[in-house]
Amino acid sequence: MNALLPAAVGVAADFSHDTVWLAVVKAVLILVFLLVSVLMAIWFERKVVGRMQSRPGPNVHGPFGLLQSISDAMKLLLKEDITVKAADKLVYLLAPMISVFCSLLVFAVIPFGPAVRIPFTSLVTPLQLTDLPVAVLYILAAASVGVYGIVLGGWSSGSTYPLLGAVRSTAQVISYELAMGLSLVSVFLLAGSMSTSQIVDSQRQFWWAIPLLPAFVIYMISMMGEVNRLPFDLPEAEGELVSGYMTEYSSMKFAWFFLAEYINMLNVSAVATTLFLGGWRAPWPLSAINDGMLNHGWWPVLWFLAKLWLLMFFFVWVRGTLLRLRYDQFMKFGWKILIPCALAWVAAVAVVQGVRQFTDVNLRSILIVLSVLMFLGVVASLLVPEKKGAPQRKARRVPFDAFAGGYPVPPLPGQKLPPSSRRARAVVVIAAAEPNGSDPTAAEPSPSATATAAADDGTKEADRG
């Protein structure tokens, strides 16, 4: 059994020299890489979010707090493992396992680099465990089975919050996986393949993120939904559902869910890197050095990891910036914006690709004509007179109403605050000292103005400070 797989067609990487032992070594290396990366990712996230919130983050255990995740993991392992009484025992145990196993599957088809010679041997092998003609679909399949872990975990806990988390997660996955799959379809159309090595190979000229920018944006949004990260972390929204599907989990089982979540972050980042950001290919100015020297040998691993961690940073950045969406807004966004946009984009890409492949029409001239027409349209739209009555200017002329619409409101731009009644009181005191009162209107502060004036004082003080 020399060759593990028959030399697959439709795959760029050549695995025909791989032996079983080599595959086992690669699999173990991937496992080690993922586990170490998760430890790093937890530390990285806490550190970066800490910096973003003007605090140091973990800094006690080890240099720069690097060992913090290890101590956290140890704590989780040594905690008491509680199985709630109402739990459905078998499924309760199975759920975290499903999550972790499915998250581990994805990296099997992610190319870390091109074919390299393993040091001290004559073995040449691609830096990838395996590849299929349907590798990206395989990734989607692994992700969609992984969601069973979340759903079953929520169900089997026999408790309300986990169940709500599970239901939310189901709805979320069904709606966001559609947009995700559609955004990937345009990459398939241009690359002409679903194998990861072939897709990386097709990005020699430029990365697909540039011509397929809308698909890339849709993928970035839906991947946040896919891995339950802020602003889409509704299945485990701690403000609403305690911690959603993993509320009743503790100790090792909880650690598995946690592990799966971070591995999934690495997974979607790796998929985005491979499909949209050129995979292991060096970024442009570097790729031109010395006839593409940096695209050969072991260099590509560096570029791959750099892109991966850049995306991980993006995850953390988004988490530190955005708030969680309300559930109905989230669903509306998914179904009414994301999916129609993804569909329209796929249709457009398919039409362009079809015209390029099946007709003799010069696509460039058509696109030039279209863009000229579009430009003319924009110019023509400038000639159309604007609608009158910008409402903002009118509002400025309206005198300040402290309770506009029933709410206590601050003044709009251009509106003036009425003089503070406290100042009026001070004037009264001064006026009492001096027989000739200066301001007759401020002499008697009307009781009705006290409340608003009290509120206004704060803003005044702020202005002064």
Added chain:
Amino acid sequence: MTQLSVLLSLPASITSGGNVSSGETALFWVLAPLMVFGALGLLFARKAVHAALGIVLVMISLAFLYTAQEAPFLGVVQVVVYTGAVMMLFLFVLMLVGVDNSDSLVETLKGQRWIGAILGLGIAAALIGVIRTATFDQAKGLTAPNADSNPVGVARVIFGQDIFAFEVVGVLLITAALGALVLTHRQRLVPRVGQKERADARVASGGRLAPLAAPGVYARSNAMDTPALDPEGRPIEESVSRVLRTRGQRRSATEVEAQVGGTSAIEPAQIEPAQIEEGTQP
């Protein structure tokens, strides 16, 4: 007896004619009992979710078998579409309906068991007939159809040979989806009450906008029976538990002040209630 012998000879005939490796045979004999177990689980499980899990097990094992038989596209799509989307929808509905309900064994349709049994026998007879009359050609192998990779081969068949059937199925599905939309659509008779409308109504009704203060927020006395003070120094009656108020067990702010020693700045009497009431009005 002949049927049984045909069934038993089935894997053997494929092995002799086609090209089934020992690995694939081992995979089959590992997965087949699992699949039978899953299928039986679907029939005999008490809880609906367990039955759904049985189907999932069968589907994923089936995907492995497809992949082993050089149809990776079919195998993967089976998992993405059926396991990932369709079964997920089933689970979603099961969870919404009520997860702890075991299946009710009361029959709502009269005579459905008899009809079911007869139909089942009919299908069994038809299947046995098909298997008895089936003849197996010499296996051709998948090298030729998969020459340009499996997805391309499948695409040629679907979008070349069977394009009409494919389009018809597509139209059918879209019609069904549209029908579901039309049937579940209802016209809104009253205006929608959203978050903004609710907030407006709350403000307009003149109720309390902020959360209720906790009772007894003083520097030196923290007790359930002492009302909290608002920023203007007035006691907030509602901050004390309704039970204590009804029993007449609440203490007033002045009482507390007397106990505490009169050093505090609590002087509710200083501000006349009437003036404050007017002052808060717009």
